[in-house]
Amino acid sequence: MLGGIEAGGTKFVCGVGSGPSDLETAQFPTTSPGETIDKVIGFFRRYSVSALGIASFGPVDLDPSSPSYGHITSTPKPEWGGFDLLGEVKRALRVPARLDTDVNGAILGEARWGAARGLQDAVYITIGTGIGGGALVGGRVVHGLVHPEMGHLRFPHDVRDSFPGICPYHGDCFEGLASGPALEQRWGKPARELPADHPAWPLEARYIALGLANLAFALSPRRFLLGGGVMQQPHLFAMIREEFARILAGYVRHRDILDGLDEYIQRPQLDYPGVLGALVLAEHAADIGSAQGSHA
Amino acid sequence: MLGGIEAGGTKFVCGVGSGPSDLETAQFPTTSPGETIDKVIGFFRRYSVSALGIASFGPVDLDPSSPSYGHITSTPKPEWGGFDLLGEVKRALRVPARLDTDVNGAILGEARWGAARGLQDAVYITIGTGIGGGALVGGRVVHGLVHPEMGHLRFPHDVRDSFPGICPYHGDCFEGLASGPALEQRWGKPARELPADHPAWPLEARYIALGLANLAFALSPRRFLLGGGVMQQPHLFAMIREEFARILAGYVRHRDILDGLDEYIQRPQLDYPGVLGALVLAEHAADIGSAQGSHA
Numbered sequence: 001m002l003g004g005i006e007a008g009g010t011k012f013v014c015g016v017g018s019g020p021s022d023l024e025t026a027q028f029p030t031t032s033p034g035e036t037i038d039k040v041i042g043f044f045r046r047y048s049v050s051a052l053g054i055a056s057f058g059p060v061d062l063d064p065s066s067p068s069y070g071h072i073t074s075t076p077k078p079e080w081g082g083f084d085l086l087g088e089v090k091r092a093l094r095v096p097a098r099l100d101t102d103v104n105g106a107i108l109g110e111a112r113w114g115a116a117r118g119l120q121d122a123v124y125i126t127i128g129t130g131i132g133g134g135a136l137v138g139g140r141v142v143h144g145l146v147h148p149e150m151g152h153l154r155f156p157h158d159v160r161d162s163f164p165g166i167c168p169y170h171g172d173c174f175e176g177l178a179s180g181p182a183l184e185q186r187w188g189k190p191a192r193e194l195p196a197d198h199p200a201w202p203l204e205a206r207y208i209a210l211g212l213a214n215l216a217f218a219l220s221p222r223r224f225l226l227g228g229g230v231m232q233q234p235h236l237f238a239m240i241r242e243e244f245a246r247i248l249a250g251y252v253r254h255r256d257i258l259d260g261l262d263e264y265i266q267r268p269q270l271d272y273p274g275v276l277g278a279l280v281l282a283e284h285a286a287d288i289g290s291a292q293g294s295h296a
Numbered sequence: 297m298l299g300g301i302e303a304g305g306t307k308f309v310c311g312v313g314s315g316p317s318d319l320e321t322a323q324f325p326t327t328s329p330g331e332t333i334d335k336v337i338g339f340f341r342r343y344s345v346s347a348l349g350i351a352s353f354g355p356v357d358l359d360p361s362s363p364s365y366g367h368i369t370s371t372p373k374p375e376w377g378g379f380d381l382l383g384e385v386k387r388a389l390r391v392p393a394r395l396d397t398d399v400n401g402a403i404l405g406e407a408r409w410g411a412a413r414g415l416q417d418a419v420y421i422t423i424g425t426g427i428g429g430g431a432l433v434g435g436r437v438v439h440g441l442v443h444p445e446m447g448h449l450r451f452p453h454d455v456r457d458s459f460p461g462i463c464p465y466h467g468d469c470f471e472g473l474a475s476g477p478a479l480e481q482r483w484g485k486p487a488r489e490l491p492a493d494h495p496a497w498p499l500e501a502r503y504i505a506l507g508l509a510n511l512a513f514a515l516s517p518r519r520f521l522l523g524g525g526v527m528q529q530p531h532l533f534a535m536i537r538e539e540f541a542r543i544l545a546g547y548v549r550h551r552d553i554l555d556g557l558d559e560y561i562q563r564p565q566l567d568y569p570g571v572l573g574a575l576v577l578a579e580h581a582a583d584i585g586s587a588q589g590s591h592a
Contacts, residue, residue, distance in 0.1 A: 059549070074549055121440035135514075137433040137440065144417035144433065144516030146550050153513050154506055154543070155450045156468075169547040172452075210450055217449045218431075218514035220440030247450070251465040253355070253370055254442050 002286070003049035003095075004278025005040060006102060007056035007085060009077060009129070014040055015275040016047045020113050023279075025272060033083045041092045052097040053281025055105020055274040056085055058132075062100060062143050070099050098285035102126075103134035103150075104141045105277030106227070106268065111136055112280055114269035115225050123221045124268065125150060127208065128228030131175040135219055142219075151175035155210035161186075161203060178207040180230050196235045205236060209243035212265065216252065227268045241265050298582070299345035299391075300574025301336060302398060303352035303381060305373060305425070310336055311571040312343045316409050319575075321568060329379045337388045348393040349577025351401020351570040352381055354428075358396065358439050366395050394581035398422075399430035399446075400437045401573030402523070402564065407432055408576055410565040411521050419517045420564065421446060423504065424524030427471040431515055438515075447471035451506035457482075457499055474503040476526050492531045501532060505539035508561065512548065523564045537561050 006013040010030055017023040028039040044052070057075070061068045070086025086099040100108075107116065107124035116122035116136070125133040133150030135142040142148055152167070153174045163186040165176030176182060183191045187200050194200045212224055226237070241261040248257065256264050270276055302309040306326055313319040324335040340348070353371070357364045366382025382395040396404075403412065403420035412418035412432070421429040429446030431438040438444055448463070449470045459482040463472030472478060479487045483496050490496045508520055522533070537557040544553065552560050566572055 137438050138436045140434045140436075142433050142515060145518045145552060146516050146548055148516050149513045149548060151513075152547060153510050154452055155510075156452050169545045170543075214449050214451075214510050215514055217445045217447075218511055219438060220442050220444050222441045247466075249465045251448060252442055252445060256441060 001047055001049050002279050002282040003044050003047065003052040004275045004282055005052070005054045005056075005089070006105065006272065006274030006278060007054055008102065008274075009057045012036055012040055013272060013275050014043045015272060015279070016044070016049060017279070019279070020270060020272075020276060023272065023275065025275060030077075032079050033088075037088050037092070040089065044093055049093070049095060049282075051095050051282040051286035052089060052093060053105070053278035053283075053285060054086060054089065054097065054099040055102045055278045055281065056099055058101050059146065059149075060085070060099060060101060062147055096285040096288060098281040098288075100141060100277075100281055101132070101134060101147050102274050103132045104147065105134070105275075105281065106273035107134040107136050107225070107277065108141060108280040109270055109273040109276030109278075110225055110268050113276060114273060115266055116223050119222045121219070121221050122223045122225065123150075123215055123219060124225045124227065124273070125211070125215075126228035127178065127226060127230040128180050131179050131211075131228075133215070135215075135221065137219065150211070150215060151179070153211050153214050155207070155214060158203060158206065174207065174211045178204055178211070178230075180228075183230065191230050191233065196233070201233070201236060201239060204230070205239035206243045208236075208240050209247055212240070212244055213247045216248070222256065223263065224265045225268045226265065227273070231267070237265065237267070297343055297345050298575050298578040299340050299343065299348040300571045300578055301348070301350045301352075301385070302401065302568065302570030302574060303350055304398065304570075305353045308332055308336055309568060309571050310339045311568060311575070312340070312345060313575070315575070316566060316568075316572060319568065319571065321571060326373075328375050329384075333381075333384050333388070336385065340389055345389070345391060345578075347391050347578040347582035348385060348389060349401070349574035349579075349581060350382060350385065350393065350395040351398045351574045351577065352395055354397050355442065355445075356381070356395060356397060358443055392581040392584060394577040394584075396437060396573075396577055397428070397430060397443050398570050399428045400443065401430070401571075401577065402569035403430040403432050403521070403573065404437060404576040405566055405569040405572030405574075406521055406564050409572060410569060411562055412519050415518045417515070417517045418519045418521065419446075419511055419515060420521045420523065420569070421507070421511075422524035423474065423522060423526040424476050427475050427507075427524075429511070431511075431517065433515065446507070446511060447475070449507050449510050451503070451510060454499060454502065470503065470507045474500055474507070474526075476524075479526065487526050487529065492529070497529070497532060497535060500526070501535035502539045504532075504536050505543055508536070508540055509543045512544070518552065519559065520561045521564045522561065523569070527563070533561065533563070
């Protein structure tokens with residue numbers, strides 16, 4: 001049996017199983033690293049998992065040759081900066097384990113069982129407390145030097161929008177302009193309390209569509225999946241598709257974009273994409289572990 | 297022996313050999329498709345090439361399942377729109393052949409023999425008559441739905457720059473603001489005639505750095521290579537690196553970015569990156585041809 005952890009800033013979701021049909025889960029609030037990991041370890045000790053995957057909030061160090069491989073790096077969350085998440089879990093449970101970002105986990109899960117099933121090139125974006133994204137290219141998760149930071153993409157700030165943006169690093173980047181906290185600060189109430197005809201939404205749709213356009217120009221994915229709290233507004237998808245078509249202006253001539261935007265930009269399908277993606281990571285860890293004949 | 301073609305809008309460069317050390321080349325101006333291809337075929341008939349690669353201007357159809365696979369698609373160049381470049385060359389020379397974009401060819405060549413040698417994740421950008429880019433992710437060229445169109449990335453238009461941009465589709469996208477023709481229209485003379493202390497350059501460096509920042513956030517490459525006519529200005533690299541660091545504002549914490557920008561953002565090294573990348577494509581074509589026992 002495989003185990004998966006979605007390590008989030010507010011909760012850790014743990015799951016065991018082989019896919020969505022037999023997944024058993026438990027959730028623990030994210031408190032101190034010691035307390036949280038104790039509960040996680042306790043959960044997995046009740047099952048005999050042979051390998052474990054972790055899809056974690058970040059930034060995380062994904063470079064196997066780095067001394068801080070598997071650590072949370074520069075998060076502002078108290079006590080979690082520098083925490084050796086992968087190492088702690090491996091030492092306690094003594095199984096092969098593999099770690100990736102939460103959004104890389106989500107696209108892996110959705111590409112195996114969900115709304116990107118069978119696709120080799122797809123992007124998952126979460127728009128909520130923050131904005132982040134994970135991408136598959138040719139069936140593999142994009143890592144590179146560190147990992148993508150799609151929430152910090154830059155695009156034109158609407159001239160009628162005087163809100164300066166809230167990103168402490170970049171001001172009016174994607175996350176600075178379009179995350180849930182940005183919406184709340186700009187309009188004075190949380191996204192879920194803004195009615196569907198509020199002027200917040202056309203602006204939000206435009207910013208999200210600009211982010212997607214930049215990702216389409218850089219990565220050329222076959223599908224975008226948009227999740228997270230802000231995307232719980234049902235009217236937002238149609239507005240984003242319309243803005244996206246307007247921004248591309250017919251330049252990318254492919255039937256999936258010209259005529260198929262309902263599929264090209266859509267919702268994730270899985271209840272626990274991160275946990276399920278972590279199961280895919282656990283599979284990879286088990287493969288490597290058995291290939292090396294050790295708990296690598 | 298392998299053959300490679302860099303198919304450009306103004307000239308076709310043909311080469312035979314196994315790499316930079318034994319490459320023999322010939323160049324033909326790009327006139328009508330029939331005339332140009334006749335010269336190309338004539339060149340390769342003088343050598344007994346076993347497989348051929350083509351790195352072409354675009355957009356091109358790279359989807360092997362498409363009826364227009366290997367065709368130039370929607371170029372404004374007279375007679376070339378819809379031209380079956382891959383098919384014409386394969387039918388005439390009867391060898392396995394493979395086609396990709398010119399910039400994908402360039403990053404393949406530079407990753408094998410040039411300034412990105414040994415890297416699995418790198419981006420090549422050309423800034424000249426147009427702007428385009430090719431990316432390797434995990435050692436493979438990014439294709440996806442079509443292929444990236446990095447020249448059409450959107451980013452903030454400097455508020456002090458009243459030039460509207462020249463892209464017929466998007467106005468002030470990357471290419472619309474920062475290509476050679478954009479520089480010439482904005483400042484009234486070609487880039488090569490603008491002195492190093494001209495106000496054109498800080499603005500140009502800022503736009504290029506914004507494009508690179510977006511690509512870093514989307515793709516997380518290990519290196520950027522910047523080629524093309526505009527990048528022949530020797531002072532421009534240092535200005536771009538400085539702006540890039542300012543835009544990232546310390547958010548991506550990796551020594552290659554914090555302390556290694558001279559390597560992270562640099563020149564291509566090869567005289568003929570596209571032709572050499574086409575040789576890599578020819579290798580792939582030969583592998584597939586021999587695996588299938590046919591001239592696939």
